[in-house]
Amino acid sequence: MERGYWIRSKPVYSTLVWQQQANAHIVLVEGSAGGLAAMKLFQQMHPEHPTKVLYARNPVVQQDLSIPLSKVVPDALLMFETTEESLVAFEAHLSSACMGLRIYVAGSERFIWQVAQMADKYGIDDSDIIKELVGTLARPIYCVHCKTISYEAHTNIKKCDGCGKQLFVRDHFSRRLGAYMGLMVDAEDPGQIPSIEEIYP
Amino acid sequence: MSTFKVVVSNIQQITPLIKQFSFIREDGASLPPFSGGSHVVVAMNINGRLHRNPYSLMGSPQAPDTYHIAVRLQEHSRGGSAYLHHEVKVGSQLEITYPNNLFALDKRARKHLLVAGGIGITPFMSQIEDLIRTKANYELHYAYRSQDHAAFTSTLKEKCDERIRVYVESEGLSIDLKALLSKQPLGTHVYVCGPNAMVVALIETARSLGWPENHIHSEQFLAPPSGEPFKVKLAKSNIEVHVPAEMSMLEAIEAAGVDAPYSCRGGACGRCELEVIRTDGVLVHQDHYLSEADKAAGKKIMPCVSRAKCHSLEINL
Numbered sequence: 374m375e376r377g378y379w380i381r382s383k384p385v386y387s388t389l390v391w392q393q394q395a396n397a398h399i400v401l402v403e404g405s406a407g408g409l410a411a412m413k414l415f416q417q418m419h420p421e422h423p424t425k426v427l428y429a430r431n432p433v434v435q436q437d438l439s440i441p442l443s444k445v446v447p448d449a450l451l452m453f454e455t456t457e458e459s460l461v462a463f464e465a466h467l468s469s470a471c472m473g474l475r476i477y478v479a480g481s482e483r484f485i486w487q488v489a490q491m492a493d494k495y496g497i498d499d500s501d502i503i504k505e506l507v508g509t510l511a512r513p514i515y516c517v518h519c520k521t522i523s524y525e526a527h528t529n530i531k532k533c534d535g536c537g538k539q540l541f542v543r544d545h546f547s548r549r550l551g552a553y554m555g556l557m558v559d560a561e562d563p564g565q566i567p568s569i570e571e572i573y574p
Numbered sequence: 575m576s577t578f579k580v581v582v583s584n585i586q587q588i589t590p591l592i593k594q595f596s597f598i599r600e601d602g603a604s605l606p607p608f609s610g611g612s613h614v615v616v617a618m619n620i621n622g623r624l625h626r627n628p629y630s631l632m633g634s635p636q637a638p639d640t641y642h643i644a645v646r647l648q649e650h651s652r653g654g655s656a657y658l659h660h661e662v663k664v665g666s667q668l669e670i671t672y673p674n675n676l677f678a679l680d681k682r683a684r685k686h687l688l689v690a691g692g693i694g695i696t697p698f699m700s701q702i703e704d705l706i707r708t709k710a711n712y713e714l715h716y717a718y719r720s721q722d723h724a725a726f727t728s729t730l731k732e733k734c735d736e737r738i739r740v741y742v743e744s745e746g747l748s749i750d751l752k753a754l755l756s757k758q759p760l761g762t763h764v765y766v767c768g769p770n771a772m773v774v775a776l777i778e779t780a781r782s783l784g785w786p787e788n789h790i791h792s793e794q795f796l797a798p799p800s801g802e803p804f805k806v807k808l809a810k811s812n813i814e815v816h817v818p819a820e821m822s823m824l825e826a827i828e829a830a831g832v833d834a835p836y837s838c839r840g841g842a843c844g845r846c847e848l849e850v851i852r853t854d855g856v857l858v859h860q861d862h863y864l865s866e867a868d869k870a871a872g873k874k875i876m877p878c879v880s881r882a883k884c885h886s887l888e889i890n891l
């Protein structure tokens with residue numbers, strides 16, 4: 374990869390910081406690293422506006438932070454076993470929410486963009502969501518050939534869940550799809566697959 | 575800016591201070607369609623001096639056979655509104671620019687919240703047509719001083735049904751911005767047009783409640799304020815123009831026969847921006863287009879409303 378290159382479409386993430394100008398807050402976090410990000414957020418302060426924390430524990434694969442988190446945010450915490458369940462609750466919340474709701478998300482890229490797409494359905498632009506990438510650098514990959522999105526790409530080359538092609542994981546990101554572009558790696562030289570390395574741990 | 579000639583086909587007294595003017599094209603051709611919130615600039619030759627004032631187009635934007643503008647007679651008119659009110663008759667000829675929209679509805683909005691104060695109702699008159707036609711979700715909140723100032727209220731009540739609320743100040747009613755803005759569903763966009771104090775209060779209230787910047791839309795054309803006279807040196811044309819106290823810099827440049835870009839002529843759109851080469855005084859920025867940092871840097875000026883307190887100013891034109 375060349376040095377000093379930057380791709381415009383690639384999202385830039387920050388760390389969660391409370392937005393002072395608000396009507397209400399909702400914080401969505403995933404896994405133990407997300408739980409920790411929520412704990413750090415409450416170390417900054419306890420906001421005066423109505424606040425909800427949606428915590429997807431993902432307990433099978435991750436260390437569970439339910440107990441410390443419920444000590445820090447006793448009244449605002451909702452816990453879920455999986456991210457899918459927390460997204461259902463998020464949508465229910467959005468459908469009755471008012472303008473001025475600030476949205477915070479900490480988790481994998483897949484989770485961040487699932488949240489962004491949900492907010493988009495309710496007219497909120499992803500640039501107005503405070504996003505922190507934690508836990509894993511695994512990328513969601515959109516296969517430009519069969520249009521399937523495969524999740525959890527940890528390597529530079531990954532087999533498409535849809536068509537089985539070996540995809541080269543690019544840095545080009547689509548906000549609409551919430552995924553990086555994946556291009557068949559051996560299109561010109563079938564069978565010639567460069568070495569596969571983990572670069573998104 | 576390209577313009578075309580129109581003839582005044584109808585004049586209606588809407589309130590004691592507001593007149594509505596209707597235009598048709600002089601050559602009989604059809605008028606260009608426009609989108610809700612658009613304005614045109616009307617050129618008027620007043621005692622040998624060219625005045626150009628922006629006015630919002632009202633009525634149906636789809637296939638207009640007539641353009642309508644509403645003009646409030648300003649107390650301290652620089653001539654434009656007084657000229658239209660007193661001199662222009664049915665049959666008078668005027669020149670207008672093609673419509674331009676600086677106050678468009680955002681298509682992504684799930685709900686449109688329109689807030690008007692006084693004559694600020696005019697851009698909403700065409701937006702409402704678009705909203706009704708597209709069956710969009712909207713609400714109109716319209717405040718004015720007294721029944722004497724109730725422009726278009728009955729038309730609007732008919733069109734908007736239960737979607738309009740009026741606030742008559744003389745009856746002790748005013749818009750509670752905080753209450754209004756804190757209970758809007760997610761995905762709402764707010765649009766405000768009216769007196770400066772109202773526009774500023776709305777923007778600040780929305781921000782303080784956490785509304786994202788791109789959900790807040792405002793329109794306010796300033797009238798060019800008068801000031802002290804000064805000289806402008808046009809570097810490229812290599813001429814010097816005198817800017818009298820009661821003329822804007824843009825008007826003075828135009829009067830000298832130099833074409834300068836413009837669109838809103840009210841300090842809102844950014845189209846007229848000129849580069850300042852140097853000055854022996856200070857710039858007096860009056861626009862609401864340039865950022866505070868730009869204003870402080872003193873390298874740019876919007877000649878439609880801004881001036882300089884100086885002896886001479888050199889610009890790159």
Ligand code: FES
Pocket residue numbers: 835836837838839840841842843844845846847861863876877878879
């Ligand atoms: S013409 Fe629009 S800011 Fe000057």
